[in-house]
Amino acid sequence: MTISTQKLYDEASEDWIRKEPTLLSDYTARPFLLDWCQPVAGLDVLDLGCGEGYFARNLKIRGAGNIEGVDLSPEMIQRAVAEESREELGIQYRTGDATELDGFPDDCFDLVVSVFLFNYLTREQTAQAMREIHRVLRPGGRFIFAVPHPSFAFSRESSEGQAPFYFTTGDSGYFSGRDQLFEGEIYRRDGVALAVRCVHKTLADYFSSLQSAGFSKLPEIEELHVTPEMLKTDEKFFGPLVDRPLHMAFRMEKS
Numbered sequence: 037m038t039i040s041t042q043k044l045y046d047e048a049s050e051d052w053i054r055k056e057p058t059l060l061s062d063y064t065a066r067p068f069l070l071d072w073c074q075p076v077a078g079l080d081v082l083d084l085g086c087g088e089g090y091f092a093r094n095l096k097i098r099g100a101g102n103i104e105g106v107d108l109s110p111e112m113i114q115r116a117v118a119e120e121s122r123e124e125l126g127i128q129y130r131t132g133d134a135t136e137l138d139g140f141p142d143d144c145f146d147l148v149v150s151v152f153l154f155n156y157l158t159r160e161q162t163a164q165a166m167r168e169i170h171r172v173l174r175p176g177g178r179f180i181f182a183v184p185h186p187s188f189a190f191s192r193e194s195s196e197g198q199a200p201f202y203f204t205t206g207d208s209g210y211f212s213g214r215d216q217l218f219e220g221e222i223y224r225r226d227g228v229a230l231a232v233r234c235v236h237k238t239l240a241d242y243f244s245s246l247q248s249a250g251f252s253k254l255p256e257i258e259e260l261h262v263t264p265e266m267l268k269t270d271e272k273f274f275g276p277l278v279d280r281p282l283h284m285a286f287r288m289e290k291s
């Protein structure tokens with residue numbers, strides 16, 4: 037039986053705690069996204085699907101103003117709060133669902149970030165969450181998110197069980213697999229594997245969700261991958277993913 041996403045994260049919360057880069061995507065995605073968020077000084081930020089707070093803490097260290105972190109998993113939020121009491125940065129965390137942001141008024145954030153959240157949501161839930169994000173963003177505010185590259189799950193031959201990152205697609209194809217749940221794993225550099233999921237969506241699905249949410253300008257897009265610098269650091273770890281489209285990052289503005 038498939039366990040709920042909340043339970044998956046509640047049970048694995050300890051393994052997600054990190055102060056330094058350790059997970060594959062701490063190298064291949066988050067540094068790029070943090071750069072893309074600049075300038076952040078003084079901004080009111082919402083981190084949706086914040087987990088144990090790694091990205092929010094990094095934004096705060098770079099000068100962000102008020103940061104609210106929201107996550108479905110009470111255990112992940114508890115870890116984030118515990119880190120906040122160890123080293124107070126002034127970040128507020130709460131348990132919540134990205135599709136229902138009732139606790140926040142219209143036009144109250146300058147920046148909304150979602151780092152690997154939408155791969156847990158169906159197309160309908162994604163569209164609903166993006167409508168909420170559009171509502172809570174101020175005009176001129178930015179929305180930045182990353183997801184597994186829509187073609188990644190299909191890009192590794194016999195990828196099942198292969199470190200350091202894979203999803204199991206079974207018989208599903210790029211189009212027939214829409215809204216289907218692919219289980220997978222992403223590895224830390226110390227060899228620990230973390231369970232992750234991808235509710236599959238095509239590239240066009242992301243565009244239509246954004247459009248229906250009210251984001252009328254074309255987003256900027258970046259396809260993130262292993263770079264020669266990463267390879268030089270640790271060829272054994274990054275080598276199996278060379279030349280694969282790993283993640284897709286989107287950045288756009290509310291008109």
Ligand SMILES: C[S@@+](CC[C@H](N)C(=O)[O-])C[C@H]1O[C@@H](n2cnc3c(N)ncnc32)[C@H](O)[C@@H]1O
Pocket residue numbers: 041042045084085086087088089090091106107108109112132133134135150151152153156157232
């Ligand atoms: C891959 S983790 C990423 C955590 C964090 N953004 C980071 O970069 O370290 C995905 C997170 O999304 C959260 N999540 C999944 N579905 C959610 C939903 N509907 N609403 C809010 N958070 C959700 C999970 O609990 C988990 O903490």
